[in-house]
Amino acid sequence: MLKAIYSINGTITATENVLQVIEDCKKKTELAWIDIHLENHELTNDETLLLSEAFRFHEMSIEDCLFPQYYPKIEEFENYVFGAVHGIQLKPNYFQEFEDSIYELNFFVGKGFIITVHTEELFFLETLYEKAKVRTQIEMKRFENLLYNIFNKVVSSYEFTLEKIDDKIESLEDDILEDPETENMQEILDTKKVIFAMRKIAESQQVAYVYFTRATNNLVAREYLVYFRDIYTQCARMNQAIVMRSQMVVSLIEVYMSSVTVRLTEVMKFLTIIATVLMPVLIVSGYYGMNVLFPEYAIFGQKGAWFFAVGLMIVTILAMLIYFRKKKWF
Numbered sequence: 001m002l003k004a005i006y007s008i009n010g011t012i013t014a015t016e017n018v019l020q021v022i023e024d025c026k027k028k029t030e031l032a033w034i035d036i037h038l039e040n041h042e043l044t045n046d047e048t049l050l051l052s053e054a055f056r057f058h059e060m061s062i063e064d065c066l067f068p069q070y071y072p073k074i075e076e077f078e079n080y081v082f083g084a085v086h087g088i089q090l091k092p093n094y095f096q097e098f099e100d101s102i103y104e105l106n107f108f109v110g111k112g113f114i115i116t117v118h119t120e121e122l123f124f125l126e127t128l129y130e131k132a133k134v135r136t137q138i139e140m141k142r143f144e145n146l147l148y149n150i151f152n153k154v155v156s157s158y159e160f161t162l163e164k165i166d167d168k169i170e171s172l173e174d175d176i177l178e179d180p181e182t183e184n185m186q187e188i189l190d191t192k193k194v195i196f197a198m199r200k201i202a203e204s205q206q207v208a209y210v211y212f213t214r215a216t217n218n219l220v221a222r223e224y225l226v227y228f229r230d231i232y233t234q235c236a237r238m239n240q241a242i243v244m245r246s247q248m249v250v251s252l253i254e255v256y257m258s259s260v261t262v263r264l265t266e267v268m269k270f271l272t273i274i275a276t277v278l279m280p281v282l283i284v285s286g287y288y289g290m291n292v293l294f295p296e297y298a299i300f301g302q303k304g305a306w307f308f309a310v311g312l313m314i315v316t317i318l319a320m321l322i323y324f325r326k327k328k329w330f
Contacts, residue, residue: 001039002047005132005140006032006113012136018046025054031140032113035129041066041119055080055115057108065117068104070201072208080110081219085208086201087154088161089122095168095190098197105154109219114147124153144224151209151231158202158238165191165245172252180259188256192249199242206235273324280316284309 004021005014007030015021021034036047043051043066051057061075061082073084084106094101103122108115116125128149132139140146168191176184212220212228220228288296288309296305 001037002034002050003037003129004032004034005129005136006030006034007136007140012133012140014133018044018050022046022050022054025050029112031143031146033129033132033140033146034113034115035125036115036117037121038065038117038119051108051115055108055110055113057082061108065106068106068119070102070104072205074208074211076211080108081211081217083107083109083208083211085151085154085205087157088198089120089124089157090161090164095187095194098194102197102201105150107150109143109147111219112143114143114150116150124157125150128153142224144220144227147212147220148224148227148231151212151228152234155205155209155231155234155238158198158242161194161198162238162241162245165194169245169248169252173255176252176256176259180256180263185253185256188249188252191252192246195242195246195249199239199246202235202239202242206232206239209235269329273329277317277320280320281313284313284316 001016002018002021003014003016005012006021006024007013008024008027010030013024025032034050036043043062048062051062052059057080058077061077064073064082064084068084070086071084072086073082075082084104086102086104088101089103091097091101103118103120105122106117108117118125128139132146138145139149168187172184172187172191175181209228209232211217213225213232215222215225288305296308299305300308
């Protein structure tokens with residue numbers, strides 16, 4: 001599926017007809033953006049003709065679009081630059097299956113054109129395309145503006161995911177401190193997997209963006225290099241934020257283990273107090289339960305001896321409770 005918007009002699013054209021794009025690309029376009037959504041990881045014959053014949057892209061670059069890999073790439077050719085960057089478009093149950101939320105965006109950029117190729121439907125590109133049709137003078141003002149907007153949306157997807165992770169960590173902290181459960185540990189491990197998956201792809205993304213910050217590249221005008229330095233800085237800041245979240249998850253595991261230990265200690269303390277308090281009952285009942293005539297029978301009589309034994313149990317228990325309370329053991 002192809003969408004294209006381009007200007008020829010000041011006239012803006014937005015179309016989804018591949019053959020029309022091929023015909024118009026033979027003319028001198030001032031700025032063209034072509035977005036190709038690969039269906040079933042395959043190019044149609046017309047799309048292949050557009051890339052290989054109309055723009056004369058190298059077959060290896062086209063092949064990289066068909067078989068995406070989770071690593072960034074930037075390659076410079078005679079008439080264009082090919083690259084691949086990665087972003088995150090969250091899907092349902094992304095904490096359990098986060099890798100399905102990672103997408104690869106391939107791009108061909110040259111003098112006056114940008115071609116984006118992706119295997120998944122990317123909503124931010126659809127939004128940019130609709131904006132470009134409505135606000136042509138702003139979105140299609142210059143090659144650098146359009147490329148910056150695309151890169152900015154890709155890098156910003158990490159920020160949105162980090163916000164979700166922060167909310168999850170905060171919720172887990174509250175749950176753990178209130179009442180740690182076994183399910184909390186599974187949620188922590190899922191969050192840890194998400195952060196590690198982000199870290200795996202984010203650390204190397206700067207390789208692709210740094211190319212557009214160099215004054216020696218022939219695509220970006222010198223006065224627009226600051227835009228791409230901003231992208232590079234934003235990507236570096238995201239890497240630092242991901243590392244920090246990774247440390248927070250490790251700390252969260254320690255908090256969980258400490259909370260479980262404290263809870264277990266409280267339970268053992270409670271059971272120990274009960275066993276200790278009941279110990280006089282067992283001793284007294286065992287003592288008077290023997291089939292022997294004790295002096296107490298002669299002093300208090302049979303009925304009085306029973307009250308004496310029960311009273312002894314109660315007094316001993318109360319004395320122990322007062323002692324434990326004084327020691328602040330409970």
